Amino acid sequence: MLSFETVDELLTRLARGEATARAITERALARIDARNDALGAFLAVTRDDALAAADEADRDRARGDAPKKLAGVPIAIKDALCMKGAPTTAASRVLANYVAPYEATVVTRLRAAGAVLVGKTNMDEFAMGSSTEHSAYFPCKNPWDTTRTPGGSSGGSAVAVAAGMATAALGSDTGGSIRQPAAYTGTVGLKPTYGRVSRYGLVAFASSLDQVGSFATDVRGAARVLEVVAGHDPHDATSSREPVPTFEASCGQDVRALRIGVLTESLGDGLAPDARASFEGALEALEGLGCTVSRVSLPSLRHAVATYYVLATAEASSNLSRFDGVRYGVRVMPTPTASLGEMIGASRDQGFGAEVKRRILLGTFVLTAGAFEAYYLKAQKVRRIVRDELLALLAGVDVLVSPTAPTEAFALGAHDRDPLAMYLSDVFTLPASLAGLPALSVPSGLSAGGLPLGLQIVGRPFDEATVVRVGAAFEAVSAFRASRPRP
């Protein structure tokens, strides 16, 4: 076997009695033990919790109970999600000692589906970053080349799946934080429609953009995990009551005559030649499947990065106000007689990393009385334009495609001096985030240097089914899948 097994393969082996959940889990834990020092994918490993869940899955199977949807499947959880019995730090020092007194709805749903939760994965602090270097603890590294980043912010979850430490993982995507690391690590990353999945228990970065989504080695696996966690949650007023279809059923469906729109703007100068070649290969593969491929234009794409960084930082500046050292998390008393303001200031100064502070300052600024109209309100208007343009395009085509990222995974430290350059690696993923649309990144091939590249597929609101359908069909014929390489 070249690649690590898929969720479906694993469930089949378990069903046939060819393996036990305990053995599968021990193997995943052994891989974590063997490689986590080098890769930095996990911040915490929940060994006992995982083995107990595995044993329960084995007992259920032995009793002949109808198997739960993810019974015995090792799954990694991004550290931005609250999980009982494990620390939740969001890779920040300010939450170094924090254990949530409650659990994220998505985590509880995974448990109920029999999943084996193996640990909490590394990320950019508070999901602010595109490289998982901005973790307060240690950077996460790309298993394809450990001098490179795995992308971010959900880099740890992507690496956990890419390196066989978990069969699937949950991440969160605010501007591309699932799709971009999926592309960089040769995994599948699925960000659903905004509102499709509960955010309750997801440490907030930018509330109007954050969505929980899934990673897996194939589209079917990502679809199955999404299916389990999706659906209305009474604890999240923004979660939709839209019925949740069986996304997995879209895998293997014919895609003939589906209309595919190619975002012309994504083929500009910023796109690396090998990424362009891979993307063109993907388009040919889609045409080969009987899809109609046409060029479409999204003029507002050039404003996406600016719009996103105004809105996301504005919300983040407010969302992160609660980390004041008063109720939980790190409290720093600069002097024994420090005033309240000094205590809050010192706790935040020492609790937050540089990237987080940069975004809090930017977000605070755009909300101040003098800047609100010129920045925040203007950005809201542009966001509406982006959404309107995308919806108009999606009236004429079934899905939109682009490269997930303009380049292969960049080197660790490459953007240390230039955060704007890092922000630009999100340019293709941001429109779907701003518009709240479902989007999938599926491996499309390898770069000239042998690193994975991804194809992004964006669909209509709540039409994950079509996105999954196109993704699975493409995956089956893609250059990447054909060679089934393994890092």
Add this chain to the structure above:
Amino acid sequence: MGVATIDEERRPYDVVVGLEVHAQLATRTKLFCSCETTFGAPPNTHVCPVCAGHPGTLPVPNAEAVRLAVRACLTVGTEVSKTSRFSRKNYFYPDLPKGYQISQFDEPLGKGGAIVVPLEGGGTKVARIERIHMEEDAGKNVHEGRESLVDLNRAGTPLVEIVGRPDLSSGREAAEYLRILRDALVFAGVNDGNLEEGSFRCDANVSVKPRGEEKLGTRVELKNINSFKFVERAITIEAARQIEVLEGGGRLVAETRGWDEKNETTFSMREKETAQDYRYFPEPDLLPLVIDEAFLAEARASLPEGSASKRARYTESLGLTPYAAEVLTQHPKVAAYFEEAVALGADPVALGNFVQAEVLADVTTHGLDATFPIPARALSELLSLVKDGTISGKQGKELYREVKTRVGGGEGSVDVRALAESLGMRQLTDETALRALCEKVVAEAAKQRDDYRRGKKGLFGFFVGQVMKASQGKANPKRTNEILTEILEASAEGAP
């Protein structure tokens, strides 16, 4: 320079007052989580991850709070917006767990409305309402020595803020406005009207300007005054202070002042120069609040009758005096009790008198709740016994006390008629028996009878007393009087 009194030098000033009222919505649970809103519980016992602002938690609006807020709008004629929106008001304070308060800013729940304030010299004034919006309360900081502690029981409690226009001209008008507003909210079941517990709080913006001047003067905000009496005093004294400063050639500063009730003065708390930029922006965790026609219609239909309407009805249709109507509408539960007894057949006037004279002293109220000494049904039955002459009015009062004792002792339902009988309470109304008794009493007191007939009319009471004594108080007083008169006078006429 001539000697002049200050009064002669003074220009006339107008006092301008606008009130901001924070009224707690009388819900069982908080605005965005399911913690109870109980007052006075041990610190931090009504707190959950949501109202403690734990990372990852989200607010979910309480539909009952929205219903009550809509009702608040309806009671004062405020137009409810089809779509309103929650916003975040950002500032750091230990009692504010999320670092922002979820409030409403540029799209409030309701706009407009008014309170009609009666004026001292007769007539009324329309005091306009600017807006009504919903928001969550903060927690409470408790200072103990050098320690500051935080109690989050109150954090997330639902409030409406009712922002009045600067249409009031005196402390007295302000106090009237507040009494009327509080009464309206209490009768609508929106707020429990409890100033001491802080569920009805008031801030007053006070300024003065020379009469005729268009431009408003420098505004001072008086914070957290916890009684209507103090609101009146504080505004009166603050306005006088401002006039004093201006007359002395001084300048006023925009500031927040507190009320020192002991010394009857206002004192500076903080200057407005340091006013914060709250960086309001729409709350992304909540969808816009949409009040559809059906919700509004339901709220309108379920809006309880207001106290003013009740008073008018009590005097006009039920024949009560304005005073009785006033007393019976001091609390919605008292009015409801009265109305229940009326519905069960009690005579409104007799009932009103009896409630005022006997029952009210035994009623205890707390917030919107009240406990009554005897059920309205029992009271209604009791009064029907008095009315049909089965027992006397005096016996009625005794019977009330007996019923009260039994109800207080835990007896669920008391059969009032049976109890009266078992206590031997029955008026002697049988005409033949009563006449026989009266004749016997008169015959046995021959001396007094003769004295009476000779003109010592004061002895009439003696005969009544004797009849009462002989009947153990059961004789119907009215008939007794009539029969005795008949016997004594008739014989007198027939005397030689």
